[in-house]
Amino acid sequence: MEQTPVLKVEDIRKRFGEKEILKGVSLEINRGDIKAIIGPSGGGKSTLLHCINFLTLFDAGRVFLNGEEIDHTDRRRLYAYRQKVGMIFQDFNLFDHLSALQNVQIGLVRVKKIPKARARERAVAELERVGLKEHMDKYPAELSGGQKQRVSIARALAMDPEVMLLDEPTSALDPELVGEVHAVIKRLAAGGMTMVLVTHEIAFAGSLAREILFMDEGVILEKGPPQEILYGAKRERTREFCDKIIHFHHKDNG
Numbered sequence: 001m002e003q004t005p006v007l008k009v010e011d012i013r014k015r016f017g018e019k020e021i022l023k024g025v026s027l028e029i030n031r032g033d034i035k036a037i038i039g040p041s042g043g044g045k046s047t048l049l050h051c052i053n054f055l056t057l058f059d060a061g062r063v064f065l066n067g068e069e070i071d072h073t074d075r076r077r078l079y080a081y082r083q084k085v086g087m088i089f090q091d092f093n094l095f096d097h098l099s100a101l102q103n104v105q106i107g108l109v110r111v112k113k114i115p116k117a118r119a120r121e122r123a124v125a126e127l128e129r130v131g132l133k134e135h136m137d138k139y140p141a142e143l144s145g146g147q148k149q150r151v152s153i154a155r156a157l158a159m160d161p162e163v164m165l166l167d168e169p170t171s172a173l174d175p176e177l178v179g180e181v182h183a184v185i186k187r188l189a190a191g192g193m194t195m196v197l198v199t200h201e202i203a204f205a206g207s208l209a210r211e212i213l214f215m216d217e218g219v220i221l222e223k224g225p226p227q228e229i230l231y232g233a234k235r236e237r238t239r240e241f242c243d244k245i246i247h248f249h250h251k252d253n254g
């Protein structure tokens, strides 16, 4: 039996002014699957994730969750959808005036309408899951980048997402802090979380994803198993990009 993808994106198009940023992008992802998106800067990866979450409204295309098309003009439906599609940003997007605990708790209280005491319990549990229980009363300014990103992951998890969209979750981090965030994402993967991960960390992407999508100039140019895309891509542009990034990482890692 054919399974219904958790998330399906159909032919999304988006222009900013004269420039066509997404030229018809489609993807679907089944429960428990992980897809990585790689590609040059400016290729539209962030715009795509923002469109999937309706943080950016697109000109054409459709988005489905569990087979049901999302109508973004239905606000209640949109908010319910956003809880199901957790978003992790490169720059964390935490509330600076709230503690780690409050950052995780606020959505539970305001969006999920969970009573404060229970919301607090859940928030503490989520922070514990990402190894931050002892830092829960700290404010973002008192946390390292790696800790901030883990708070943002805890915040997304607290909403019981069915799929997570991660936009270069470690690219704003100092190299020594990347590992702790990768470890959290790996644990999510082992727990069966469905994820779309935009990243330049190809070794990491290759170890997690069953399929890598190469995106450039607003289209998914090529996709396939990690080994095939990273070391045996059919398209010239994919090969060029992968060669460059593989060399860079080898150099970087000594």
Ligand SMILES: Nc1ncnc2c1ncn2[C@@H]1O[C@H](COP(=O)(O)OP(=O)(O)O)[C@@H](O)[C@H]1O
Residues within 6 Å of the ligand: 016, 021, 039, 040, 041, 042, 043, 044, 045, 046, 047, 048
């Ligand atoms: N809000 C916006 N207004 C105008 N142009 C934008 C906006 N957001 C992104 N772009 C443009 O869209 C293109 C793709 O950007 P982006 O989706 O961030 O690419 P990537 O994440 O692959 O680096 C870039 O040329 C960028 O300048």
Ligand SMILES: [Mg+2]
Residues within 6 Å of the ligand: 045, 046, 047, 167, 168
């Ligand atoms: Mg981006």
